[in-house]
Amino acid sequence: MTGQSSSSEWKPVTLPVFTRVARSDQTYSLESSQWPVWAANSTKFTRVLLHCPEAGIKSNLTTAQIAARLFTERLDPKDAPDIFNYNLYLLAETTDGRLFQSGPIPTTDPPHRLSRPSTRFDDYGPPPL
Numbered sequence: 001m002t003g004q005s006s007s008s009e010w011k012p013v014t015l016p017v018f019t020r021v022a023r024s025d026q027t028y029s030l031e032s033s034q035w036p037v038w039a040a041n042s043t044k045f046t047r048v049l050l051h052c053p054e055a056g057i058k059s060n061l062t063t064a065q066i067a068a069r070l071f072t073e074r075l076d077p078k079d080a081p082d083i084f085n086y087n088l089y090l091l092a093e094t095t096d097g098r099l100f101q102s103g104p105i106p107t108t109d110p111p112h113r114l115s116r117p118s119t120r121f122d123d124y125g126p127p128p129l
Contacts, residue, residue: 010092010100017050018091018099021127022067025054028127036101039072047073049121064092064100071107071121082113 017034030048032040039045049071068091076085087104094100110118 010102013091013099013101015050015091015099017127018052018068019097021050021052022093023054024052026127027051027121027124029121029124031126034127036070042074044074044076045072046075046117047071047121049124050127064094066090067093067099070101072104073117073121079113081115084114084117086110086112086114086118 013036015034015036017028017030021028028050030050032048035045035048039048050068051071052068070089070091072087072089074085074087075083077083079085086107088107089104090102092100092102106112110120
């Protein structure tokens with residue numbers, strides 16, 4: 001991933017489910033109770049997915065290991081008729097296990113804005129218990 005984040009500041013994030021699925025090379029649809037606090041506290045987010053590649057992700061945004069990506073779907077009526085907004089957030093893991101997230105990065109697959117929900121993430125299930 002070489003895209004530019006809309007925020008150059010990385011913020012600490014707590015995501016307990018990450019420790020169970022890190023480096024699983026899988027994508028999971030998270031239940032709202034597993035979302036980062038900033039998404040769970042918003043009424044606009046409808047889906048959050050977590051992708052944890054086995055070998056990490058290459059990025060020029062940080063020297064820390066990019067261990068995962070969060071994909072988000074949110075409703076934003078001010079963008080009518082394209083009210084479905086998609087972003088990804090990179091998750092960097094420090095050597096002591098702390099996670100930091102990038103700012104939102106607009107997606108291209110699915111497109112950043114759509115008039116109806118994307119089916120791109122429909123087939124992903126929850127992480128294992």
